[in-house]
Amino acid sequence: MKAKLLRIYIGESGRYEGRPAYHAIVEYLRSRGIAGATVFRGFEGYGVHSILHTASIMRLSEDLPVIIEVVDTQERLEPVIPHVRKMAKDKLMTIQDVDILAGHDYEAISKNI
Numbered sequence: 001m002k003a004k005l006l007r008i009y010i011g012e013s014g015r016y017e018g019r020p021a022y023h024a025i026v027e028y029l030r031s032r033g034i035a036g037a038t039v040f041r042g043f044e045g046y047g048v049h050s051i052l053h054t055a056s057i058m059r060l061s062e063d064l065p066v067i068i069e070v071v072d073t074q075e076r077l078e079p080v081i082p083h084v085r086k087m088a089k090d091k092l093m094t095i096q097d098v099d100i101l102a103g104h105d106y107e108a109i110s111k112n113i
Contacts, residue, residue, distance in 0.1 A: 001100045004077050006070040008084065009092040012041065013063040016087045022066050025087050032080050035072040042067065071098065 014021035022039045029037045042065035070077065077095070085093065 003071055003098050003100050004074045005096050005098045006077055007094045008068040008088050010066050010088055011063040012066050021087060022068055025068055025084055029070060034070060034076060037068055037070045040067045
């Protein structure tokens, strides 16, 4: 089945309405019936401002990189992207085509489109 992978790159310390942004985004996606989202915490990384964030003992960061990966159909993702962009506040977001090889309920999802 054809689907989309939405990736949202934010910092661990990012906030949205007083909560961690990654948590607020995942809860929003869940409330909108998006098929799945996973949050990954990075060990090291930097963004557009070239500030290095690392989990190294010598330079322990309180703002480690976080990636939220979201998989669903384009039709289901398109309506939520504008709000997620507001929640992520100018952070990097990408979307790409993916082929779902296995997974629960994807056949049911594809029939609802």
